[in-house]
Amino acid sequence: MHNDDFPSLIDELKWRGFFEQCTDEDGLAELLSGETVTAYVGFDPTAESLHAGSLLPIMGLVHLQRWGHRPMGILGGATAMVGDPTGKTELRQMLTLEQIDANLAGIRAQLGRFLRLGDGPTDGLLLNNAEWLVGYEYIAFLRDVGRHFSVNQMLARDSVKTRMEHGLSFIEFNYMILQAYDFMVMNRDHGCRLQMGGNDQWGNIVSGIDLCRRLNRTEVFGLTFPLLTTAAGGKMGKTAAGAVWLSADRTSPYDFHQYWVNVDDRDVSRFLRLYTLLDRPEIERLEALSGADIREAKRVLAREVTTVVHGAVAAADAERAAAALFAGAADADSVPASDLPADALVGEGLPLVQALADCGLLKSKGEARRMVRQKAVRINGYQVTDELLRLTSEHVRDGRIALQVGKKKHHHLRVAL
RNA sequence: GGGGGGGUUCCCGAGCGGUCAAAGGGAACAGACUGUAAAUCUGUCGGCAGACGCCUACGGAGGUUCGAAUCCUCCCCCCCCCA
Incomplete structure (x- = not known):
């Protein structure tokens, strides 16, 4: 449970840029240093593939596992049937159970490329919150869970406030409660002590921590990742053509590779830290490059990320194809x-x-x-x-x-x- | 339930009977420059057609007009105030 470059997981997360805020940093640091900690991140099952934007939380889990802890993912199968108010400006499309099942299978396969999944003590696990939410009766839920929530507090959450001017449906308003309940279940049934997520999830995570304390009488923690935008101000993992998907069917390995080669100079350092597992000296070497040499850093970035997502063979093919095309040769086999x-x-x-x-x-x-x-x-x-x-x-x-x-x-x- | 303000092309946002495929900005794309980067400059930015032009588009459905994004009717949705 150690690493040559960093004294602790939190130190590494901070250096790599994953650390936005934490509910109790000292407490969490102590917990992480003393035992195998189970932590989870929630994913939206809105498509059968994750996209580059999900890479951040995925890598967060990867680091967790590398430090000897147990990563878990929750697919918001039930919450996807409701809609998420967090940071969205419009009511999301509701999904059917069948769609969610299909998406779950696709996402499970993708996460398997990053995490060691299984039943071992530090093997990752992927769950669908529909398992414990779909059958819950309204009155029972209100009685068991609803009574622990204060509407006053909920209204004060940023995620709700930002939706106030454009409208927020009641079912969306409930999302926070459902997500808090997820955390409580993860804690109660799987010993989960930590929830991570984008900083826009802060309010939801804190609500979950409160609920764990009240219902389970346990102390749990929250840690959020920064909300990334590219140097150009765009959403991470989006291009004009749409999202950059992790699935080869939706975004070819070649295009995926090119996405990373083409990132803004100003993003290279950040992305190397966040999206590759290169060690600190190597990243620092690449960061020191300037001018046209930055291209080398981009090539390494593209190779590393593409290798994790699509495998070494596909990454090498993409790299060779790109090299051939941009060198003027027209005979590359890996061109779309x-x-x-x-x-x-x-x-x-x-x-x-x-x-x-x-x-x-x-x-x-x-x-x-x-x-x-x-x-x-x-x-x-x-x-x-x-x-x-x-x-x-x-x-x-x-x-x-x-x-x-x-x-x-x-x-x-x-x-x- | 009552009153007021809105829904325009990817986004923001003008237009308020013809000159509107719809100002302006942003995003995006292409060209020049360069390092498969940024910045800058130029151009493009609904579809079909070689072209004349035709079609589709201004929340939805009807209507008035030679002619509607613009006027009328009904409906749907959002915001604000009152109840």
């Missing part, structure tokens, strides 16, 4: 590609704008036409000037046509001859 039947190219051929839209590189033929006008489109590396150009067999090189939009978007059409 799709198949094109050879007969599409016979005769008149296939309009380029059609191909660009069909392969997903661009959203519409109109956009494709505009891009060509802006000299942004290249075929096999050669700039296209004619928006009416049609693809024919003449464009096939080594069994494929390399399409490129701008400097960073690539797609290959594999032509089956």
Whole structure:
């Protein structure tokens, strides 16, 4: 239970940037140094895959486990059927039980890549709060749990206040109580002593701590992570195309890798600390780089994160593909590609704008036409000037046509001859 | 339940009978510059069409008009005040 670079888990979390605030730092530090602590983080089961934004709490659990503690995840299966007021401006879409089950399976598989899950003393566990919430009867819940909550206190929570001006439905208002109840159950049934989460969860975590004290007469702790925004002010893990998913089906390993290569210079240091398990000397070496050398730090960042999420092989493929593309070579196998039947190219051929839209590189033929006008489109590396150009067999090189939009978007059409 | 204010293109936000695919800003995308970064400058930014143009869009459904995001009716949703 130690680490060469840091005297304690909390020290490491602080250095890496995970520590925003803690309900009782000294108490928690003592607890962590004395025994195996079970801690959990809640995840939204809103999709069958987690996205890059979830990487922060996941890594928080990873560090916990590395320090010999027991990480747990709660899928808000029941709460997803209600909606979460925290930091959201609109009522979230409600999910059905079937959707949640499917999402749970997907998320479980993903967490398994980061955490050692199982039944051992420090093996992680993933639970669905629907297990203990769905069957609970209203009157019973009010009697058992509701009486411990003060509406006055609830109204004072930031998560509620920020929703006051735009409206907050009663079921959303209850989210805090449900989440507090989760913590109480985790403590009672699994000996969980710590809940972690984004700082927007602070109020909910504190409510859970109160409930544990009242119902279980136990002392439990809360620790929150900072709410990350990118240096450019955007949400972490979001691009114009949408979220950066951890699932290869939703975000290809290549695109995932490129997301990290393309982060803002100002974010590199923070991200290395948060999202990689590199040791402190190595991170400090990379942080010392400046100017164009920062690219090396970005390459390492991309390689490390992609390796954890998609495996070493996929990470190496993505890296090789990127290197080939940006070095000008057009023969990389890992570039996103799709198949094109050879007969599409016979005769008149296939309009380029059609191909660009069909392969997903661009959203519409109109956009494709505009891009060509802006000299942004290249075929096999050669700039296209004619928006009416049609693809024919003449464009096939080594069994494929390399399409490129701008400097960073690539797609290959594999032509089956 | 009563009174007032609102719902506009990804977001904010103008428009208040034709000149509106809809000002302005932000985001985004492309070009130049560069380091697959930032900043800056330029351009683009609903769909289809080579083009004329056509279609879809201003909470929903109807209506008035040659013509509606703009006027009328009903409905839905949000905010504020009163009960």
